[in-house]
Amino acid sequence: MxxxxxxxxxxxxxxxxxxxxxxxxxxxxxxxxxxMAGNIYRARVVNVLPGMQAAFVDIGQKKNAFLYVDDLLDPHLEKQPKNKPSITALVREGEELLVQVTKEPSGSKGARVTTHFALPGRCMVYMPFADYVGVSRKLGSEAERNRLKLLGEQLREPGEGIILRTAAEGAGAEQLSYDLLFLRKLWTSIYERRKESEAPCLLYGExxxxxxxxxxxxxxxxxxxxxxxxxxxxxxxxxxxxxxxxxxxxxxxxxxxxxxxxxxxxxxxxERSFQRKVSLASGGYLVVDSTEALTVIDVNTGKYIGTDGKDSLELTVFDTNMEAAEEIARLLRLRDIGGIVIVDFIDMQQDRHKEEVQERLVSTMKKDRSKHHVIGWTKLGLMELTRRKIRENISQRFIETCQACKGSGKVAVRTRKL
CATH class of the missing domain: 3.30.420.40 (ATPase, nucleotide binding domain)
Structure with missing residues (x-):
């Protein structure tokens, strides 16, 4: 259930x-x-950094938000210039603009913001300036995808963009129209509210x-x-x-x-799921290590020695990796792990087994609502994937940096004498 x-x-x-x-x-x-993710602010540009192709904007929070050049270009990818202009040609210090938070502040970093606005509804995401219709890739039926895309094209106004969500499956024109009208009115009220406010201020809260x-x-x-x-x-x-x-x-x-x-x-x-070492039901275990750049997950057989009738090391390893693939997909969602993820599965000799482990990981992650991409096996035999992270990692509830070692995790056993 x-x-x-x-x-x-x-x-x-x-x-x-x-x-x-x-x-x-x-x-x-x-x-x-x-x-803060999803909030829309009237912001003021406080610093433009040509060398980073980015700007810092004041949204009324403790830390200024980060606005990258890509988030100032046309929201329709096909309409973006092949060569990006300098950010100094797009925005200047002191300018006021509307921005939406796409990523929560984390650690020493402020929020990530964009001018590509998106208002989620039950059946669709409304994008006032995107000028295209998209359909969720999680909808497996090609016929249903085509039906929804056609309906979306009929319902939207010129210049508007919408993405039909998985909840739109089976929805009729009336239901989709109701959702679209509500979101369109919501955006209009937000856009009008900007005239009555001074930057920095919150115009819409998720x-x-x-x-x-x-x-x-x-x-x-x-x-x-x-x-x-x-x-x-x-x-x-x-x-x-x-x-x-x-x-x-x-x-x-x-x-x-x-x-x-x-x-x-x-x-x-x-508490169990946020430990560095996470046990598997079979007796195997995972070791999860996160750095600034990526997260590494190591798979081990541990106490698992195979089941009756399976006296092959390859099958023991394969069973452990299949179980680990499901647990890894769960931990990625639960911990909200984002960025690059490298999984060191136990070495398998048969290509068929490698394909099945990858398929298990892909199929289990289909329920993950965060955007992700399982890239596949690297030349070194590691599984590589990426996942988008939006909210603050709740691991802060269970883990804090040691004030003695500052996160190095090492203990000095002796002091060298000169």
Whole structure:
């Protein structure tokens, strides 16, 4: 059973997504610390750096946001110039412009922003200036993709862009039109609001974590959604009645003691999943190391020595790698690991086994809503993939930098005498 569990506490809201009893996504939002990704600001350019082809803009936060030259060009890739102009030709210091946060601030870095605006709805993402129609690649049926693309072309106005999401599968023109009209009006109100404000200021704030996940993740594949607060439950029901009334019956009330008990179990699973060494059910294990540039995952057989009737080392290694592929896909979602990821699977001799391990990783990651790409095996026999990260890594709850070693992880055993 797939389940969304929402626990509203005094100071924070926690949401867990379980697929077949396994924790695959976890979100936490404090009342004083709302997410910034998706917010739209009227900003002021404070510094233009030609050498970096970027600018820093003031959006009213502690740290200035980073605006790259690509995010100032036409949002339609086919209309972008082959040779990028200098950023000094596109923006100047002191200029005011509208920007949208695409990546949360992290560590010493400020937020990443763009002028390629995107407003997500239930069935589509509305892009006011993109001038094209896209369809989610997760929709497997080519006929359905073509149907939705044709509908999108008929519904949009010249210059507008829309991307049909997986939730649009099977939707008719009326449902898509309702979504589009709502998002178009929302954008118009945001755009008009800029005239009444001075930079830097917030023009549009993305939804709180619960309604955002109801919009993006609560589909027919979710069997139940439980929540421990009656007021928030009613707001979720009202939201669903507007775009997915067939899901209202799946929303249930869970008394706080029951909800808290389940969250305690989820907390234990989070602690296990955020360790450097993560055990596999068979006895094998993964070692996860993250650096500034990439994340490296090492697969080991550990205590797994194969099963009865399988006396082949190749089969033992293959079984471990197949199990590891599924666990890695889960950890990438749960930890929200982004950027370059290198997986050192245990060496396999048969090409067929390598192909099956890659296929297992690709198929398991299809449920990941973050943009990702499994590139494949490198010449050194490593699996390479990339994944887009938007929110702050929740590992900060479980791991902090050691003040003694500053993250080097080494202990001096003796001091050299001169």
């Amino acid at each position: 797939n389940e969304l569990i929402v626990h509203c506490g005094e100071n924070r809201t926690e949401v867990a997504l379980l697929e077949h009893g396994k924790l695959v996504e976890f979100y936490e939002e404090h009342k004083q610390e709302r997410t 939804l709180d974590v619960v309604p955002r996940l109801v919009r993006d993740a609560f589909t027919t594949e979710i069997d139940r959604m439980s929540i421990n607060e009656q007021d928030k439950l009613q707001s979720i029901v009202s939201l669903l009645q507007g775009f997915a009334p067939e899901l209202v019956s799946r929303v249930t009330y869970a008394p706080t003691p029951e909800s808290r008990s389940r969250m305690q179990g989820i907390e234990r699973e989070l």
